[in-house]
Amino acid sequence: MPTVDQGVDWGDIPTWLSSIATVGALLFAALAALAAQRVYRIESERDRVNAEQRKEQEAYLRRTQAALVSAWWGHEAGAWGAFVRNASETPVYQASLTVLDVHDPDVHERVDLPVIPPAGEPMFRPTGLTDGGGAGADYRVEITFTDSAGARWIRDQQGRLSELRPEVVIWADERRARALRGFASEFLATHGVKVRFRTGRIEALRDDLLGGQEAPDILVGPHDWLGRLVRAGAVEPLVMSQRRREGFLPEAVAAMTHQGELYGVPYALDTAVLLRHTGLAPEQPATFEELLATGQALRAEGRADEVLAMQVGPDGDAYYMYPILVAAGGRLFDRNRGGVLDPSAVAVDAPETVAAFDRFRDLGARGTGVLRREIDRERATELFAAGRTPYLICASRVLADLARAGLPFAVGPVPPFEGFPAVRAFSSVHGFFLTRHGPNKTIAQDLAVHYLTRTEVALALYEAQPRPPALRLALEQVVDTDPRVAAFAAECRNGDLMPSVPEMPDVWRLLGRAEADLIAGADTAATVRQLAQGLRSALGARRSAPAPRAGV
Structure with missing residues (x-):
């Protein structure tokens, strides 16, 4: 009769005991490792606390005297x-x-x-x-x-009371750094502190600050950065009395103010103007059509290579394109009840602005060919400096070089197209921002607020890089001695302050892209539609209400 299997063979007792002992050893080792890890954490935390306490004690002792x-x-x-x-x-x-x-x-x-x-x-x-x-x-x-x-x-x-670090760090482009270097060094030497500059493209410096890798004590840049810098917590308000603020142009203080707080010391004004080679074009054109006619006649005579020079480049440069858009009856934003441009009211697809974009497109490859993407910043300046174009739409950066070269030129507004009001370009205010995480903030504030705001320093900075000063007394002196700077300052003050909402870099990028596309011959309606969608998406903006042409 077959034997029935009564169960599974689980092995003998010695094997079981050996297995249990092995498992126990492993569990004990794991528990011992966990305990050791816990002890290590406790000891590490104790060491950290002790180190912090020693650091605090050392700092206390250092401050005692x-x-x-x-x-x-x-x-x-x-x-x-x-x-x-x-x-x-x-x-x-x-x-x-x-x-x-x-x-x-x-x-x-x-x-x-x-x-x-x-x-x-x-x-x-x-x-x-x-x-x-x-x-x-x-x-x-x-x-x-x-x-x-x-x-x-x-x-x-x-x-x-603050302990001074060995140096104050300032981030600026090379041109501004050259202008500031001597004055900052002179001031800081009296305090036993050195100044160190990091230079580069100002947009790259701004992005590095926002990236949080390191922070200077002072950042030099335009006011339209302000919203983005404040939102990121990268800068902090400055201490400046009301009477001292009144020493600056009111629009300069307004530009550096965000939500009631002053975040920057105004330094200089800038805008896009029409520079005119007086040997080629003795008179300021009354209209844009007159400008084009003069340039075309000079080119036909062989006295000029270009009707008008303006930097465009492959990606466009909307800062310089904007006054032409306004000259043609267009607008980027509507105004609020106070007459200030309102970035929440996008107006690029308003009928009159679409018509203005059409006029702008006619200046490109599918029209007169006056504007070309091949003309970048350097080429535009070279053409004007060489006397190969009667007009250059540019900002203040070229004034000193042109004056030193002895070029006969005058400064005036970009003229409107016939039938449209005078152009109000965007004005920018450059200044000194005190960063929130700068290592030497006390002396940095002293440098920015109490030294670089002195009239003698503002005038010396102007001599190093002619830009209309934001300080009233300095501006009054320079406009009395140089009619070109007087004309430039008038255009700065006549313009609209650029909005400083955090999304302004996106606005410039989108508008520059549309500019480059239109100059290349892209369809106006499709380009403007895409621009409007992009701006509203970036700004969370609404569609502009229709506005009369005279309200531009």
Whole structure:
């Protein structure tokens, strides 16, 4: 009879015991590893906390002496001046006292003290400044010094104490860096700090700041960056009194203000204008048609190669195209009730703007060929400087080079097409932004707000790179001496401030692309339709309401 299998053979007892022991060993090893990892984490966290505590203690000890050094404005024995006191037990060295008028950067005085010994009572250093109307309320004293351990400190005019880093870092394009280098170095040398510039295309520098890899102390750039920089938390508001703000053109302050906060120190104005070679075109054209006729006649006579030079390039350059669009009766945005351009009201597909784009397209490859994508920034400038075109639509960047070359030229507005009102181009305000994560913010603010805003510095910056200054006193002086700068400044002030919403880089990119396509001969209706869709998508904007031509 067959034997019935009663179950599975699970092996003998020794094998089972061996297996259990192996599993137990593995579990014990795993538990031991987890415990070791936990101990490691605890020890690592303890080391980190201890390191932070040591760092805090070291920082506290470093500040102990510095916190006992102070300076203030006051009166003694019939004179006004600066009091300074070192209440610590050891001397401080290389001290510099700067007396500042809170409202007027042109009023200042500096006192250098090689050493400030410990003392129970403050020392008094009289200055040549008056008492500010009897109360001395308009003056503050800033002091920089080196403590006994070799660390450099600044106590600013509000009394805030900060340790100075060895250098202030400024990001700017090469041209602005050259203009700023000497003045920044002179100022910072008085505080025992050096200046270091990083130069490049300003758009690339802006993008690097927004990328968060590193941050300068000061970024130089145009105001239309502001919305994007503020939204990213890359810049912070500046401290500037109302009376000092009034020393600038009101539109310059408005350009650097976002949601009621001043985020930049205005430096200079700029816009797109018509430069006219007076040897070829002695008179300012009244209309765009007159401009074209003059240029075409000169080209027919062999005296010019181009009717008009304007940088376009393969991707377009909408900043310079915009005044022609306005000249032809078009508009990018409608205005709000206050008369300010409103980026939420896109008007590029309004009938009158479509007609303006048609006029612009006629200047390209499928029309008169006046504008070409082959003409980039360098080529446009070269043509004008060589006297091979009577007109150049450009901004201030070329003024100094043309003047040094002795070229006979004049500055005027881009003229409107016949039957349209005067052109209001976009105006930009360039300035100094204080970054939120800059390592040397206290001295950087002092440099931007209290030094670079002095009239003598603004005039010197103008000499290095002629742009209409945003500082009233400096502007008044330069317009009295140079009619071309006076005309340029008038166009800057006549223009519309560029919007500074965060999406402005997208606006310029889309408009530049449409410009390049139209010059190449693309269909106007299709190009404008695509542009309008892109702008509304980028801006979250609505369709513009119809507007009369005279309201452009």
